[in-house]
Amino acid sequence: AHAITGWLGADSYELEPHTASFKPDRPGLVVVCTDGLWNYAESAEEMAAAVPPEAHLRPLHGAQVLVGHALDGGGHDNVTVALL
Structure with a gap:
């Protein structure tokens, strides 16, 4: 964990994407985020x-609150959050 295993850009290599799908069993919210957030809410x-x-x-x-949560925790990494 916490290791870059792939990236985008001119110097990147061909990546094989990993995908998954799921159907939630009840209404709710999906949080998609980088480790800049989940380091502070694992x-x-x-x-x-x-x-x-x-x-x-x-x-x-909600996304702004979560970014604030990461920044308040130290914010040592970039933080990206999407709420779906």
Whole structure:
């Protein structure tokens, strides 16, 4: 973990993508993020606690709150968050 195994750019090599699909069993929110966030909320419970309750109604605000969570924790890496 915490190792770059592939990248995009002129000096990158041909990557074989890994994909998966799932069907949620109930309504909810999917958090897609880089390690810049999950370094500060590694377990599902920690991430759920960091996501504001209204994030499904205000996803931009929810993403901003999560970026703030990472920055407040030290923010030693770039942080990318998408809420779906």
